[in-house]
Structure formats: C-alpha cells, structure tokens
Amino acid sequence: MAPETSFDASRGNPRFEVDIHVDCESRGMFVSNRVMNISRGGLFIASDEPFPIASEVLLRLSLGDHATIEARGKVIWNYDLPKDSIRITSGSGIRFIDLTPENRGKLERYLEHLCKVQARQDDA
Secondary structure, eight states, rough: OOOOOOOOOOTTTEEEEEEEEEEEEEEEEEEEEEEEOOOSEEEEOOOOOSTTTTOOOEEEEEOOGGGGEEEEEEEEEEEETTTTOOOOOEEEEEEEEOOOOOHHHHHHHHHHHHHHHHHHHHOO
C-alpha cells in the first residue's frame, strides 16, 4: 500500500497516511497503538481512549526497515476526520517536542522514503 499524502497549511508539513506500530508511555501508563498519519511535526495515533489534551507522551516508533525512534510529544488535539471520510476517528494528535538529532535524521529519512514511494505511485 502506497502512503497517501495530504498537506495542511496550518501544520506546515505534508502528512503521510501510514500504519505503523508505536509504544506510548504517559503518566506511568504503557500502551501500544497504531500511527495513522505522520509528518515532520507530529503524528496521529488511533485509540479508543485518547490521551488527555496537553499531556506529554514518550513515543517509540517502529519505522519498518528504516529504524526505531524515540521521541517526546505533547497531545494537541483528540479525534480526526480522515481525508475523504465523514467518519471521525478517535485518537490523539501529538506534536513532537523533543527529538534527538539522530532520531530527527531517522524520521527525515523515513519521510523522504514515503515521499519517493508516493511519487512512484503517482507516476504509475
């Protein structure tokens, strides 16, 4: 499945639709979830029990063959309306607030890979 992209000028970064595993830790609670979309600035985690707004979350993302990264994020909003859908998805929109230079580089390479995959699909 090729990643779909969307661009929201209010966010400033293209978002890629993905389905990747993430482990989350917040306030001593540990949960595993799925990331539905990701960008340079943050991600959206689908969950029936979203994290509280403004809470900080430690994220461990499995970026497939590209790497595993760890980042700290802050919950900015809950719920999402996916592209071309009228159904609201429960979850948390999280902005990255702390990413080491090494992990930022891994994320950038992963996003570049998604961009190339999308470009190939668009050309097909």
